[in-house]
Amino acid sequence: MIREKIISLFKEYDAEVQEVVAEVLEKEWEKLSMLNPRGIKDDIRAIIDARARLSDDET
């Protein structure tokens, strides 16, 4: 419930930013119980990479 509330706060941002933030928060949520979540930066890079590939001029 809190997670949905947090995600809803990003409504004012670009759809692209909203999607990235929602996916990043999802990953962070999964690893929240870990003190030093391993591989989180790689996960975030993968999210950003996937979203950037959708840009028209790159396809």
Added chain:
Amino acid sequence: MKLDSLTLTNFRQFYGDQTVKFARDSTRNVTIICGVNGAGKTTLLTALSWCLYGQDINASGELINKRALSETPVGFSVEMKVQAMFFHETERYSATRVLRADKISEKEWSHRELPFSVTRIRTDGQFQTVHNPMGIIESILPSSVSPYFFFDGEKIDQFTRPSHEEEVKYAVKQVLKIELLERARAHLAAVSKEYRQELAKHASGEFTTLLDKQGRLQDQLEKQRNSLETYQKEKTTAERQLSDIDERLAQVSAARELSQKRAQMEATLKAKENERDRLWESIKEWDNRGFIPLARPTIEKAVAILDEKRERGEIPPGIREQFVQDLLSRKRCICGRPIGEGSNEQIELTRLLGETIPSELENIVIQTAGDLRSLNATCVAIPEEIRSAMRRKVGVDDEIEEIQQKLDDISRSLEGSELEKVSDLERKRRECSGEIVRLAGDVGRTETLMEQLRIQLQEVESGISKAEVHAKQAKKLQRRFTLSSKAADAVDAICDVFAADMRQQIRKEAKSIFDTLIWKDSQFQDISISDDYHLEVLDRWGLPARRELSAGERQVLSLAFISGMSKVTGEEAPLVMDTPFGRLSSQHRENIATYIPEITKQLVLLITDEELHSTARANLEPRIDAEYELVFDQSTGCSSIRSVR
């Protein structure tokens, strides 16, 4: 999460298998577990925490039931086991944690914990082993949050003890997942930095300069963020020291009266300072509109022109444009006479049409005349409002100065005390106060600097996203860099907004619950949680009153705060409270017994036989669906759980 049952096997004083089935009904949602001191109430709470999180097991003493240990032959094993059955959403789960002891000799044991296991029992009755048992428990009720749902009632007043802001801050951050945003912010910023460094290798010229500048600004911002955290922690420590000194001064009879007087005056001073800040804000707001009176001559001239036109009957015109047009198009007067082509009537009507104005324009002119008059009134009001607010501010400033002088007198008087203990404490207090003022200044300066850095950073980032990059690889990296920067900035901005919003919601919920629970509700006006998580109760005069709360009232405030948090999160988790009524007077017990079952889905009360008196018990009665008694057997030294309902 809704607890279904808890089964203890050879856990501490509980010999063999002992089970509690919890009340799960939506209206009859209370389980009572009653026992005398030492019968095992806290052990049950420990067993639940240990089973789900592996926590709270490091206490001294033997973990496995001593009778079970002694009955086990050498060379054999005995198990201590806790199984918690619970529901979450539509599914049922069974969590089991086992500690096995191998008996090497009569006096020697080897302990080992078996892997924690969770089984999902599907609606069709199928059993399914959960492969990441801790992961599923963490996703249902995180371990960091569990202490706010499973707790010792007598220890919860830590939230509301003076200068315990760190506890409040930690609780809010954990329960409301602010850490989630903080982590996302840090990780996105780190990824953005990586992209920037990679991009710098492929870019050149002005673009590289912008990237360097952004890197420097981000580093400065990070440095300031760390400094801010340090200043805030140091300030909290100094405030706690000050609070300790005050408590020690209040214990010395020669200093008590002055110390109490100072506490009241400091509360008044804080209220006055808040009033002064509010007045200053209102002056600034009026001042922002200070240019309006400059337009007064022009506005008055425009109003005069419009008035003159109205007096001459031009606005509104005596005859409407639409009316004349209708007559001309129908070619007939309202009396029925025809208006012939080229007739005198038609000529006159055509002339009149030239004197009318379009109806839209007419409406605009009438509206504008009203607006100008209202603006003119504002022109007159602004200087008067500013003068009035300034007069009030000067008055408040004088009052503040007077209070500060009196506080200085008290401090001098205590420092000059013949009692060395009092003068020493007061000198330390003065140093501590000075430190708090210095640190408050550091906090303010750092926050301002961070705001300026953020603005500069936004400008640079905007420049980077607009800059032309030609190389293919650089273009790719620029897109990723811009996206990660934007996402990091968005999370950064939302983090503070969310924290502030959550603080407000918790304050509102906690206030509502506190009003219901406290018997002296008319004595307290409000609860506040400041930006630095300072939890305060305001008395009927709007003055801070937390220091004056009794231990029982602090417990009620803590309970209101915890319940407020759980309500805001919307987490469906049971509230398991050990000895919740210990320090409370009968009125508070009755209020809690009536109200707490309503704000939680499931309530488990571990209480002594003395805790629930007749009225409180009667209030709780309609909500109780399960009741147990912990029976201690003197002959075996073991406890058993006996169902009484």
